[in-house]
Amino acid sequence: MAGDDTRIDFVIVRHEDDEPVGEVVLNEISNRNANIRIALFDTQYFNKGYGTEAMQLMLNFGFGNLQLHRIELGVYNHNERGIHVYKKLGFKKEGVLRDYLFYNHRYYDLILMSILEDEYRELYLNGRFTKQK
Secondary structure (H helix, E strand, O other), X not given: OOOOOOOEEEXXXXXXXXXXXXXXXXEEEEOOEEEEEEEEOOHHHOOOOHHHHHHHHHHHHHHHHOOOOEEEEEEEOOOHHHHHHHHHOOOEEEEEEEEEEEEOOEEEEEEEEEEEHHHXXXXXXXXXXXXXX
């Protein structure tokens, strides 16, 4: 991955002990666009703010350092916790790929979401997100 200029991978670690709790990745970077994905390694790390903070930092990095214009993601409709966080961060629903995933004898829709640089900057400038030092 070190030589791949179409992606940036970061490990999410706890402040108190540098314990790795997940990862956040910008991939498919091209033409000022990118896809973002996040994973926490275990359910014990859910609902503690790690994912929200990591996504916010990666959006700052993508729109700031990389000067991206658009960041997109896909989330399955059963992931209500993720959808809530993405909306809170300013992502907007663009569309739905119906019955995209067949898992455990059931179909799930894939929701496509994105945020544009001007939308993110508006949220940032209005104090919705803390400015990084």
